[in-house]
Amino acid sequence: MILGIDLGTTNSLAAVWQDGRAVMIPNALGQTLTPSVVGLDDQGEVLVGQAARERLLTHPQLTASVFKRYMGSNRTERLGTQSFRAEELSALVLKSLKADAERFLGQPVEEAVITVPAYFSDAQRKATKIAGQLAGLKVERLVNEPTAAALAYGLHEGSPESRFLVFDLGGGTFDISILELFEGVMEVRASAGDNFLGGEDFSELLIDGFIEAVGKARGLSDKQADANLYQALRKQAEQAKRTLSSAERASMELHYQGELLSWTISDSEFLQRCEPLLKRLREPIERALRDARLKAIDLDQIVLAGGATRKPIIRKLVAKLFGRLPAMNINPDEVVAQGAAVMAGLKARDAALNEVVMTDVAPYSLGIEVSEQTAPGRYQPGFYLPIIERNLVVPVSREQVVNTVADNQTALHVRIFQGESRLVKDNIFLGEITIPVPPKPAGQMAVSVRFTYDVNGLLEAEMTVEATGEKHRLIIEDNPGVLTPEQVEERLHALSKLKIHPRELLPNATLLARADRMYQQLLGDERQWVAQAAAQFQAILEQQDEAAIVKAREELKRVLDELEGEGWL
Known part of the structure; x- marks a missing residue:
């Protein structure tokens, strides 16, 4: 069985080609999205996914996120007393997805097709393959993310002929691909992109706006100086982005040095602040159209991929640029993983995909x-x-x-x-x-x-x-920032010594991490309610009565949902 994996900046997903279709794989919490966040718990065990993400605010010194942007570089993230490269952190995410897949499928998984941004460099692609190797996966095939999205879209539509553009805006990267589908052949005509542009950058704009408007006057000028403050601001920015999806105004609040700082931004002001980022989105689109020798009017459809395309501001921009509404009939969070599963099916020579032929292009010179x-x-x-x-x-x-x-x-x-x-x-x-x-x-x-x-x-x-x-041959392997085979073996040995938090206990750990985060954020009676509910849950955990734990978990979740809604997802 070959796994299809979308290894994302913000979230990662896994899917498999089964019974003639792409099947999404749920994680230990029953969700298809696993946050690309890695942390250590209080016992030094590795947490991956939502449990780690909840601890970004409460334990930033023990948690890492957005590390995909540093694949193929020598940059390290420090978690407590240990340092990790982006490949190692990505490997821990891949290990978690692999364990979820094996539980779901009831059989070992040893091979995977992993998606990468179309504009990933040679070094970044090698680093992705190394991450797979560190996770215990054989990765013979990488596929560009917009190509995977197009593959899923082409099969979903079932149209014999179509020319479309994939607009793939994830948490940290942006890719454009123009493709043509003709009699079962999916041909990539052109690709372009920006490896340092994504949904996270729109959050950073709001953080910078908050500091500029109300922070500097109170002595808050460096957002990176205090990791706890930065994560608190980042959560407020995420909530503000969601609010602006359906309202004309949104507010951000932060308790700083005994004072409540508050800032309100309008939809129009946010759009104005986003203009430099929107300009960066336009440039790869224009380059791809130019390279494909096409005009926007020549396209049959605009396909959205990546969680950041859920934002109304992005959909409005796409509609404005192309003079039409984009296609939204496939979940943009899942479409790349679905395409990776299709590619895994093609690699496994599944009979249902015999008529599909896929071509791709070199995205850079x-x-x-x-x-x-x-x-x-x-x-x-x-x-x-x-x-x-x-x-x-x-x-x-x-x-x-x-x-x-x-x-x-x-x-x-x-x-x-x-x-x-x-x-x-x-x-x-x-x-x-x-x-x-x-x-x-x-x-x-x-x-x-x-x-x-x-x-x-x-x-x-x-x-x-x-x-x-006389001939001299060079396979570009020793890129600056890419691990050598000897270093890979050394990292494999180091990772094998890490204790992974038990998968079956993740729902409990995630809920307690959420309770800890909310306790830090809330005040007064609400804070005490969270403390009491969390203490009761921990007491029941110690009894090791599974039926009682399930009931108590639902009760704690109900209390937290009443106070916060659906949480930070």
């Missing part, structure tokens, strides 16, 4: 650094020569010939980059190799550079010295 002649006999390094240009159908192989620039040059240093900028300093460095060449006059020694880019977004470079036929 890949090239090398070259020197350009600025005067007779003078060359300036630092210029970018694309070899594989963005939006070519993958797998793809392309070749360019370069020459030496100095007399009697004995080596050619090839530096590989990803990006669209004219100068390599503005692109992403991927790797390098030095090739020995026979000494000859400048320009007389040629080397052909061939790039091959596969369906997983991984690059292989082959350099051939034309005079000798």
